Amino acid sequence: MKTLVEIKKIREEKRKELDLRVNLKASTKEKHILVCRGTGCTSSKSPQIIENFRKILKEKNIENVRVIQTGCFGLCAKGPIVIIRPEDTFYAMVKPEDCEEIINTHIIEGKKVERLLCKDVDEKLVDRLDELNFYKKQKRIALKNCGVIDPENIDEYIAFDGYKALEKVLTSMSQDDVIKEVTDSGLRGRGGAGFPTGKKWMFTKMAEGDQKYVVCNADEGDPGAFMDRSILEGDPHCVIEAMMIAGYAVGASKGYIYVRAEYPIAVKRFQKAIDQAKDYGILGKNIWGTNFSFDLEIRLGAGAFVCGEETALLESIEGRRGQPRLKPPFPANAGLWQKPTLINNVETYANITKIILNGAKWYSSIGTETSKGTKVFALGGNVVNIGLVEVPMGTTLREIVFDIGGGIPNGHNFKAAQTGGPSGGCIPAQHLDTPIDYESLGAIGSMMGSGGLIVMDDTKCMVNLAKFYLGFTVDESCGKCTPCRIGTRRMLEILEKITKGSGTMEDLQNLEDLANNIKKASVCGLGQTAPNPVLSTIKYFKDEYIAHIKDKKCPAGECKALAKVTIDPEKCKGCGICKRQCPVNAITGETKSPHKIDPSVCIKCGACVEKCPFKAISK
Amino acid sequence: MSETCKCECGGKDPKLEEILNKYEQDKSNLIQILNEVQEYYGYVPMKAQEAISKYLDMEMAEIYGVITFYSRFTLKPKGKYNVAVCLGTACFVKGSEKLLDTAKEALKIKEGETTADGKFSLEATRCIGACGLAPVFTVNDEVYGKATPELMKKVIEEYKNRE
Numbered sequence: 001m002k003t004l005v006e007i008k009k010i011r012e013e014k015r016k017e018l019d020l021r022v023n024l025k026a027s028t029k030e031k032h033i034l035v036c037r038g039t040g041c042t043s044s045k046s047p048q049i050i051e052n053f054r055k056i057l058k059e060k061n062i063e064n065v066r067v068i069q070t071g072c073f074g075l076c077a078k079g080p081i082v083i084i085r086p087e088d089t090f091y092a093m094v095k096p097e098d099c100e101e102i103i104n105t106h107i108i109e110g111k112k113v114e115r116l117l118c119k120d121v122d123e124k125l126v127d128r129l130d131e132l133n134f135y136k137k138q139k140r141i142a143l144k145n146c147g148v149i150d151p152e153n154i155d156e157y158i159a160f161d162g163y164k165a166l167e168k169v170l171t172s173m174s175q176d177d178v179i180k181e182v183t184d185s186g187l188r189g190r191g192g193a194g195f196p197t198g199k200k201w202m203f204t205k206m207a208e209g210d211q212k213y214v215v216c217n218a219d220e221g222d223p224g225a226f227m228d229r230s231i232l233e234g235d236p237h238c239v240i241e242a243m244m245i246a247g248y249a250v251g252a253s254k255g256y257i258y259v260r261a262e263y264p265i266a267v268k269r270f271q272k273a274i275d276q277a278k279d280y281g282i283l284g285k286n287i288w289g290t291n292f293s294f295d296l297e298i299r300l301g302a303g304a305f306v307c308g309e310e311t312a313l314l315e316s317i318e319g320r321r322g323q324p325r326l327k328p329p330f331p332a333n334a335g336l337w338q339k340p341t342l343i344n345n346v347e348t349y350a351n352i353t354k355i356i357l358n359g360a361k362w363y364s365s366i367g368t369e370t371s372k373g374t375k376v377f378a379l380g381g382n383v384v385n386i387g388l389v390e391v392p393m394g395t396t397l398r399e400i401v402f403d404i405g406g407g408i409p410n411g412h413n414f415k416a417a418q419t420g421g422p423s424g425g426c427i428p429a430q431h432l433d434t435p436i437d438y439e440s441l442g443a444i445g446s447m448m449g450s451g452g453l454i455v456m457d458d459t460k461c462m463v464n465l466a467k468f469y470l471g472f473t474v475d476e477s478c479g480k481c482t483p484c485r486i487g488t489r490r491m492l493e494i495l496e497k498i499t500k501g502s503g504t505m506e507d508l509q510n511l512e513d514l515a516n517n518i519k520k521a522s523v524c525g526l527g528q529t530a531p532n533p534v535l536s537t538i539k540y541f542k543d544e545y546i547a548h549i550k551d552k553k554c555p556a557g558e559c560k561a562l563a564k565v566t567i568d569p570e571k572c573k574g575c576g577i578c579k580r581q582c583p584v585n586a587i588t589g590e591t592k593s594p595h596k597i598d599p600s601v602c603i604k605c606g607a608c609v610e611k612c613p614f615k616a617i618s619k
Numbered sequence: 620m621s622e623t624c625k626c627e628c629g630g631k632d633p634k635l636e637e638i639l640n641k642y643e644q645d646k647s648n649l650i651q652i653l654n655e656v657q658e659y660y661g662y663v664p665m666k667a668q669e670a671i672s673k674y675l676d677m678e679m680a681e682i683y684g685v686i687t688f689y690s691r692f693t694l695k696p697k698g699k700y701n702v703a704v705c706l707g708t709a710c711f712v713k714g715s716e717k718l719l720d721t722a723k724e725a726l727k728i729k730e731g732e733t734t735a736d737g738k739f740s741l742e743a744t745r746c747i748g749a750c751g752l753a754p755v756f757t758v759n760d761e762v763y764g765k766a767t768p769e770l771m772k773k774v775i776e777e778y779k780n781r782e
Contacts, residue, residue, distance in 0.1 A: 304690065
């Protein structure tokens with residue numbers, strides 16, 4: 001147990017000790033080697049990197065250097081990432097066997113290990129993190145502590161204003177003050193729908209009930225999105241603190257966080273954070289001598305996309321099949337065990353402590369008229385800088401994809417970006433200058449979504465993409481309502497027909513009609529948004545659908561059934577590489593004379609196309 | 620119901636008892652318990668379902684309903700080596716379908732199946748969160764990033780030669 005005075009003391013002392021983490025000019029002989037332990041870097045061996053550093057430092061008796069595990073730095077494409085502070089040197093794609101050289105050259109000799117320095121998109125060597133184009137247009141609020149602190153050490157969180165917002169709320173603000181601050185900030189739900197957060201809090205506070213609950217939705221289901229996971233892995237205490245503030249504001253004494261079981265690191269760190277907070281007396285009864293008590297528990301999801309829908313999530317916490325409930329009543333009035341319940345997403349919570357500490361006015365000065373603050377995106381797909389980015393609302397898609405993301409690799413062109421995952425829509429090149437906010441994205445047929453942002457280059461078939469998303473929805477439809485259960489399956493069948501080359505123009509019309517009906521008639525958000533990828537691809541890439549139907553061709557060459565792999569006899573030099581690549585022996589030909597492909601044997605895998613040194617084979 | 624568990628305990632598995640006793644006898648703990656059982660056995664065996672049914676005082680049908688609803692729970696054991704290809708969007712866009720095709724061909728099974736000798740199972744998973752390494756596949760806990768069909772073939776060959 002720690003008193004408020006003791007916590008303040010930890011904050012002061014620890015902050016001094018950690019000054020070199022954020023102050024590049026810190027005059028100290030100490031160095032901190034920060035190693036990313038997010039899921040991405042962990043799967044490329046960052047735990048061994050930490051172990052090696054520690055071992056070597058010990059062997060060499062170096063005492064003023066500490067090795068710290070941190071959350072995600074964001075630039076996942078360059079992982080595993082090692083950053084040395086205070087000088088802020090950024091080493092990319094570090095291997096466990098590089099540790100010795102880093103210690104010898106950087107730590108002992110005081111020189112940079114040039115071969116490991118990060119290269120920017122323009123091939124320029126960058127030796128400081130803040131010089132990278134990737135970070136220049138970003139503004140980190142929700143991710144403030146990610147990559148700065150050790151997420152498994154509560155003292156490091158406290159050092160950077162941790163639990164200070166809770167202290168402010170419990171000692172100097174009424175419930176209404178807190179709700180007013182959140183309302184005035186203009187914060188809207190980051191799960192994707194964008195409902196004003198303050199209003200949600202107000203409804204839950206006003207609802208009558210002997211017991212109320214606060215829930216955190218960490219069931220990040222969009223395949224290709226990892227914002228919430230990174231926050232839980234990099235800064236779990238900020239979510240705990242925000243849930244407590246929410247609990248105080250709405251009058252709840254119990255919280256649940258619903259996390260995907262597929263996020264083992266996040267689950268482990270969050271549990272550790274809960275234990276530490278309990279140990280310090282931050283979570284528990286009559287916190288810091290006030291009347292406020294709060295308890296928090298983790299509930300694991302088990303792989304059902306629909307559980308990201310708030311009422312399905314509640315069903316799942318109660319131990320049942322995650323099928324959504326009819327609304328109204330809304331969770332604010334009848335949620336968990338029919339009691340008033342506040343549900344917010346991880347990223348929404350991650351903004352709360354900063355709003356309380358810096359004020360609504362500060363927060364609402366960032367962003368656009370209707371969308372305040374920042375948004376975190378998981379940038380992925382055919383883009384150079386794959387990773388996690390946080391930008392002010394109003395930043396354009398072009399800035400995210402080209403300035404921050406570094407553009408499209410391998411000389412290809414931008415074709416479309418998908419926001420909102422299976423519930424969102426694709427955004428074509430002509431809308432690249434759309435500012436990112438809830439309304440603008442909705443107006444062009446997509447949605448903000450939770451933050452998945454997948455970039456596609458000109459080799460991608462949009463019909464196939466729509467089919468991919470529909471396949472996902474069909475798998476994940478919970479089966480409760482007919483339009484979603486049966487309708488999405490019929491849509492998928494039509495898409496399969498079209499990608500096989502047997503579709504008709506009538507099918508295309510049926511597909512559109514069906515899509516609009518499913519949107520209108522489904523019970524929950526899953527069904528209401530499932531047709532979006534189809535509708536948006538029809539809207540912007542109708543010619544591709546027509547090419548599949550009328551010309552029996554897939555312009556991008558992705559749809560296997562329509563592909564005809566042929567060798568151009570003019571370009572073929574008869575080297576035989578394709579023949580050796582072919583898994584089904586469909587290619588014949590004498591050395592040094594043009595080869596041929598037997599279409600009846602060819603499985604259109606494309607292995608030969610990729611390997612031909614003369615680009616003589618096309619699909 | 621003739622199924623026996625892998626630990627040859629004669630039907631009463633102390634680990635199962637241990638898992639159950641960690642939780643209060645409250646139906647809302649069902650998914651928590653199933654997660655631990657799945658983790659321990661690699662699937663949810665019939666005898667575990669029976670034990671849970673007794674412990675939480677729930678119908679077997681209700682438990683079966685929950686197991687089959689969530690994709691993480693399986694009723695059949697997975698292979699010794701579980702090859703999982705990520706079909707999250709980031710990996711899909713980078714060609715993970717080809718990885719899956721290669722694995723299917725190399726193992727001669729479809730996704731969701733286990734080889735007859737119980738050595739391999741194949742799974743198409745949703746995003747595992749290593750989007751920076753896309754496309755990605757895993758064999759048990761080992762992650763293979765920036766993967767190609769050639770790497771898939773090589774890795775499967777390596778595991779075939781293992782015990």
